[in-house]
Amino acid sequence: MALSSATAPVRSAELRRHNLGLLLGQLRRAPSSRAVLAATTGLTRATVASLLDPLVAAGVLAQGPPSRGGIGRPGRPLWFAPTGPVVVGVSVEVDGLVACVAGLDGGVVHRMQRHRDHAGMEAAEVFGRAARDVRALCARVGRPVVGAGVAVPAPVRGTGPDAELLRAPNLPLLAGARPAELFGRVADRPVLVGNEATLGALAHLGVASDFVYVSAGIGIGGGIVAGGRVLPGAAGLAGEIGHVVIERDGRSCGCGGTGCVEQYAALPALLADAGAGTAAELRVAVRAGEPAALAALGRAGAALGTALTSVLHVVDLPVVVLGGSYTPLGDRLAGLVRDEITRRRPSAAVEVLVSGHGRPAAALGTARAVTDRVLAEPDLLLTAPHTP
Amino acid sequence: MALSSATAPVRSAELRRHNLGLLLGQLRRAPSSRAVLAATTGLTRATVASLLDPLVAAGVLAQGPPSRGGIGRPGRPLWFAPTGPVVVGVSVEVDGLVACVAGLDGGVVHRMQRHRDHAGMEAAEVFGRAARDVRALCARVGRPVVGAGVAVPAPVRGTGPDAELLRAPNLPLLAGARPAELFGRVADRPVLVGNEATLGALAHLGVASDFVYVSAGIGIGGGIVAGGRVLPGAAGLAGEIGHVVIERDGRSCGCGGTGCVEQYAALPALLADAGAGTAAELRVAVRAGEPAALAALGRAGAALGTALTSVLHVVDLPVVVLGGSYTPLGDRLAGLVRDEITRRRPSAAVEVLVSGHGRPAAALGTARAVTDRVLAEPDLLLTAPHTP
DNA sequence: CGAGTTCGTATGGTCGATGAACAAATGCTA
DNA sequence: TAGCATTTGTTCATCGACCATACGAACTCG
Numbered sequence: 001m002a003l004s005s006a007t008a009p010v011r012s013a014e015l016r017r018h019n020l021g022l023l024l025g026q027l028r029r030a031p032s033s034r035a036v037l038a039a040t041t042g043l044t045r046a047t048v049a050s051l052l053d054p055l056v057a058a059g060v061l062a063q064g065p066p067s068r069g070g071i072g073r074p075g076r077p078l079w080f081a082p083t084g085p086v087v088v089g090v091s092v093e094v095d096g097l098v099a100c101v102a103g104l105d106g107g108v109v110h111r112m113q114r115h116r117d118h119a120g121m122e123a124a125e126v127f128g129r130a131a132r133d134v135r136a137l138c139a140r141v142g143r144p145v146v147g148a149g150v151a152v153p154a155p156v157r158g159t160g161p162d163a164e165l166l167r168a169p170n171l172p173l174l175a176g177a178r179p180a181e182l183f184g185r186v187a188d189r190p191v192l193v194g195n196e197a198t199l200g201a202l203a204h205l206g207v208a209s210d211f212v213y214v215s216a217g218i219g220i221g222g223g224i225v226a227g228g229r230v231l232p233g234a235a236g237l238a239g240e241i242g243h244v245v246i247e248r249d250g251r252s253c254g255c256g257g258t259g260c261v262e263q264y265a266a267l268p269a270l271l272a273d274a275g276a277g278t279a280a281e282l283r284v285a286v287r288a289g290e291p292a293a294l295a296a297l298g299r300a301g302a303a304l305g306t307a308l309t310s311v312l313h314v315v316d317l318p319v320v321v322l323g324g325s326y327t328p329l330g331d332r333l334a335g336l337v338r339d340e341i342t343r344r345r346p347s348a349a350v351e352v353l354v355s356g357h358g359r360p361a362a363a364l365g366t367a368r369a370v371t372d373r374v375l376a377e378p379d380l381l382l383t384a385p386h387t388p
Numbered sequence: 389m390a391l392s393s394a395t396a397p398v399r400s401a402e403l404r405r406h407n408l409g410l411l412l413g414q415l416r417r418a419p420s421s422r423a424v425l426a427a428t429t430g431l432t433r434a435t436v437a438s439l440l441d442p443l444v445a446a447g448v449l450a451q452g453p454p455s456r457g458g459i460g461r462p463g464r465p466l467w468f469a470p471t472g473p474v475v476v477g478v479s480v481e482v483d484g485l486v487a488c489v490a491g492l493d494g495g496v497v498h499r500m501q502r503h504r505d506h507a508g509m510e511a512a513e514v515f516g517r518a519a520r521d522v523r524a525l526c527a528r529v530g531r532p533v534v535g536a537g538v539a540v541p542a543p544v545r546g547t548g549p550d551a552e553l554l555r556a557p558n559l560p561l562l563a564g565a566r567p568a569e570l571f572g573r574v575a576d577r578p579v580l581v582g583n584e585a586t587l588g589a590l591a592h593l594g595v596a597s598d599f600v601y602v603s604a605g606i607g608i609g610g611g612i613v614a615g616g617r618v619l620p621g622a623a624g625l626a627g628e629i630g631h632v633v634i635e636r637d638g639r640s641c642g643c644g645g646t647g648c649v650e651q652y653a654a655l656p657a658l659l660a661d662a663g664a665g666t667a668a669e670l671r672v673a674v675r676a677g678e679p680a681a682l683a684a685l686g687r688a689g690a691a692l693g694t695a696l697t698s699v700l701h702v703v704d705l706p707v708v709v710l711g712g713s714y715t716p717l718g719d720r721l722a723g724l725v726r727d728e729i730t731r732r733r734p735s736a737a738v739e740v741l742v743s744g745h746g747r748p749a750a751a752l753g754t755a756r757a758v759t760d761r762v763l764a765e766p767d768l769l770l771t772a773p774h775t776p
Numbered sequence: 777c778g779a780g781t782t783c784g785t786a787t788g789g790t791c792g793a794t795g796a797a798c799a800a801a802t803g804c805t806a
Numbered sequence: 807t808a809g810c811a812t813t814t815g816t817t818c819a820t821c822g823a824c825c826a827t828a829c830g831a832a833c834t835c836g
Contacts, residue, residue: 012793015792051792070802072814076814235704240701243733245633255735314626316627345643347555403822438823438824788825
């Protein structure tokens with residue numbers, strides 16, 4: 001079933017859009033000649049050419065030199081032009097801003113990290129300054145920007161222009177803010193808005209396309225990725241893995257419940273349990289093999305594994321990716337989590353991986369979400385993209 | 389985005405299929421004239437006619453009498469012909485077989501309940517006898533059958549012709565069986581196979597299109613329905629709500645874990661806790677207001693609510709539907725569950741409903757899944773359907 | 777009974793994908 | 807080095823699906 005059963009009719013124009021998006025999605029994975037694209041997608045060579053030639057003419061795609069070696073006329077690989085359009089992913093964090101500029105193939109063109117204490121700032125200032133920084137960054141890159149997105153460390157209702165930030169435990173002044181309005185338009189479109197963990201999940205599509213992403217910090221967030229797409233939930237609040245209950249009468253949590261995992265396995269609990277002051281301190285202690293640190297890590301891993309067992313029983317995915325503050329502890333923690341999950345759910349194998357991105361995951365995943373949106377509506381690439 | 393980003397190209401033929409499926413999906417909800425269909429779907433009246441006329445000619449759709457009352461020429465409503473094709477949904481249960489024959493609009497044409505002790509039977513006999521019963525049922529209905537599906541009380545890997553039944557706690561001899569092969573083809577296609585709770589969820593699409601379905605019995609199963617579709621998971625094992633953990637060191641469960649909800653809230657635990665022998669006995673005691681029964685129900689409701697809190701934090705859906713053995717206890721239980729969920733997760737409202745179907749839910753939902761498959765490939769309706 | 781309105785159908789036009797044919801570019805072979 | 811096979815990229819005629827328009831049909835209202 002290649003067509004979704006949405007309530008909208010499908011005209012021929014959307015057919016073209018779909019096939020063009022299909023080709024671009026293929027090109028994102030690897031540069032290929034028209035003939036190879038035709039073979040892998042099932043379209044005709046003629047169709048591939050008629051779909052992609054306008055993008056080549058517009059400078060979005062570039063043609064490489066003929067490939068050498070094979071028999072027959074060599075194909076000319078197509079790829080995203082190194083001067084072509086880019087997208088921007090921004091992550092607003094408690095103590096700073098992370099942004100990255102990426103080509104449509106996901107290649108990062110530019111990174112930016114700026115320390116900034118957002119704790120006491122009003123929402124308008126937070127997103128206004130972020131927008132100014134991003135615009136300056138875009139100007140410096142000198143390539144057309146076709147979209148941008150913002151990740152925030154709080155649950156977000158919706159992803160569109162009226163996306164609303166709900167309770168923000170660590171940045172209370174942001175509660176109720178509408179980042180898309182405060183940020184302003186980029187490339188004449190509202191910016192995409194989403195939760196830091198939900199969007200961060202997408203940064204890991206390279207290692208799997210069906211997985212549960214867990215992002216630890218002061219709390220624990222996450223994203224459910226199935227078939228390469230994030231499960232949005234009814235109001236965009238899916239993936240709140242930190243509030244999965246592991247002990248019905250356990251420690252009370254800021255969410256109103258009791259026994260939520262994040263009271264056992266998020267960074268504050270882990271540090272307190274290990275008697276460490278900072279994550280770096282804990283990491284050193286773990287590397288040194290200090291028993292107290294190892295025991296605390298074991299308890300956190302078991303707690304997290306218990307919660308993930310519940311999650312996997314519900315969504316049944318074969319991979320778990322640990323990210324955020326877990327990244328530096330990852331090697332050892334992943335094993336602990338995997339052991340707990342397989343102990344509790346022996347019926348299905350699970351692989352527990354550690355994020356290869358660490359802190360920039362949210363910005364990278366946001367960029368990925370934006371390119372997904374752009375590739376789903378490739379017409380944007382033809383209407384003379386302009387810098388903001 | 390009306391087109392999914394599947395890896396398949398889209399030809400014009402699939403465009404037609406999609407729009408035809410869209411129209412039939414609309415007709416399934418309510419009979420409508422061509423003009424109304426055009427208005428609601430966004431297609432042209434001409435397109436609607438050219439899509440549906442072949443089905444009218446084939447006897448799949450029928451034209452009603454002109455509607456009276458409005459101004460202008462009255463439209464002639466189209467609906468699924470009362471002699472048109474049907475689908476069959478079968479539920480293999482521990483102690484019997486439930487089957488229903490439904491029209492493509494979901495209207496049940498015929499029901500069958502047969503008591504049969506499947507406990508000691510080999511898989512080949514179980515599904516062979518079910519197939520014979522179903523074929524006899526089909527012959528008696530006298531309408532062309534265009535598809536069939538089988539629900540089983542066990543986790544199932546996959547839904548296609550090679551769907552494999554995993555561990556079946558209550559019917560151990562079925563473990564490893566491939567029902568589609570044993571059942572044989574219906575309408576020249578393999579039967580659809582799925583878990584009883586996963587498919588049963590679909591029977592409730594009338595009351596919501598985004599919800600968590602919970603089906604209680606000896607264990608607790610479930611289905612996550614988002615956007616009118618069941619979340620399948622990587623191997624078809626999603627929705628095992630019974631094994632969500634509510635007490636990390638709680639009662640041990642047959643799945644290998646400890647503290648799974650179904651050890652607290654499934655029928656056996658509930659009956660033992662209440663000191664009742666059967667579900668009917670418990671129901672009487674609850675209605676009579678016996679304190680022991682009410683207390684036990686309260687404990688089960690709290691346990692279930694705790695597990696559902698975890699589930700909702702992960703998938704974020706606005707509705708929970710309680711079914712299976714919960715149906716007769718529903719009115720009171722639903723309130724208990726809702727209270728526990730809102731107590732633990734006050735940030736989002738949730739509605740807890742009771743299934744209106746009870747035991748036949750699995751068969752009904754299976755029929756629904758089959759019609760979904762048929763409407764997604766409406767060409768099946770034109771190739772002279774034949775009875776098996 | 778005529779005007780106004782809406783429904784269903786017929787027709788020409790547009791757009792996208794296909795399939796076949798053809799020119800271009802390379803490796804292989806004599 | 808020339809000729810052949812093979813593969814690539816492009817061109818062109820055709821088909822299929824939908825749309826816009828126009829027109830007859832059927833009904834209500836004044």
